[in-house]
Amino acid sequence: MFRLHTLLFIVLACSVQKALGGEIIEGKEVPPNSLQFMASVQNNGKHFCGGFLIKKDIVLTAAHCFIEKRSNLTVVLGTHDLSNINERTMRYNVKKCEHADFNNTSLASDITMLKLSRPSKIKPIKLPNKKMKIKKNTTCLVAGWGKIKSQGRKVAKLREVDVATIDRRTCQREWAKAKKDYVLPANIICAGGYGTKKGACQGDSGGPLVCNKMAVGIVSFNLRGNCLYPNVPNIYTDISKFVAWIDYPKKRCQI
Template sequence: MKSFRTLLATAAVLWAFVWPGDGIRCGQEAAVHSRPYMASVQEGGKHECGGFLVASQWVMSAAHCFRTEAKDRKIVLGVHSLSGQEDSKVTLGILAVYPHPDFSTVNYDSDIALVKLDQAVEQNDKVKIVAYQKAGGADPAEGEGVDTAGWGSINNRGSRPDKLQEVTVSVMRRTLCGRSDYYGKKFTENMICAAADCRDTCDGDSGGPLLYNGVVVGITSNGGKKCGTSRRPGLYTFISKFSQWVEKTMADNA
């Protein structure tokens, strides 16, 4: 007969596999092309990070998605199914990447980057720019619902979806996210902390948008080692803190 300790260990392993806090799995598949601003950052034809179109030749994403150079990195727009043959799919090269100069690899502070495409895109109902929050705008308050989307992992074993997923989470209390048993001093004024039940973003969703009333207020940045855990909610970069840098960067490199 197995010992009680062995039974507990077995139960813990089984629980790890069924635990529902596995990122966007707790959300749902987005309506086809309902988010025409979404971008897939790909390397060698494989999705690595998200992004979103903010101008005809510019995509906004997370700085940590571009820490290393990649000769075959592309930006894919107008896509819902990564593997599907969609007439709206546009694959573009990258002229330059502009990570924020204050980006920190220690805690992912200032985790924002601008990507200049190798050509301007023609907007249509499946490829379209999205508005982002400017300085002085009304950022969401504690308890407000915000939504995000991506092609990131649907569980903590790294399983990836083929079709775009979306989820709604709630902005959490800043003093809670800054507690030592949450993120402590790694949580800065440049970050939003958001989650709801098991709902969360996960690996591969980085760089995607966090929206409030249809306006992008944040960029998916990072979280705990496992997605959907109660004391490691998703962290997002406040765009309004960097909107002047965004506008200047795009203007200086037009």
């Protein structure tokens, strides 16, 4: 669902690069053939971040997933089980389009598009419009592959967990308690990790926060890779603030 002005940012940014593997905390395995829009973003055939299909040939994910250089980037769609991949039909080559305002220290504008080498037959998930605001305490879903606890083992089958959204004032207050003078980036949503044992972890980075059957957020970061919740709220990129960029990428990227 995952990384960050000071030493805090440096520590978190480093944690981002190390925490690869897709962690859902206190979640459950999804039924086969569900959440078909979920994408596994892979390097040399190995999962390192999540993503999700938003158009027939576009997957959305987190920009921080590519702080570390990736040499052989592909996306897998159409399976909840990464140990059961049809290479011919499920794997796609991609071209990457990172948001120009992405800051790899603060993780502001933590969003990237991946253009698939061919259209997918899978139904994309809907996105919010630019005016949409998610109310606090909205129950949402986050999903990802990999570990089921901090420093735990990786799993191949997709897992999901319900999390509640948290208002920005509370979110900022809790982060400022944890790290003095810390200010959250703009254009984010807070959900899970606070007041509950449920949440995402860095390895879920790039995956969607799904509310009311729409992908409203992208897993961005938590505090120093600590997934022993309750802790401070998890942070997601607010997709509604980037709708114009998603719709008109050719003005900014050649994909």
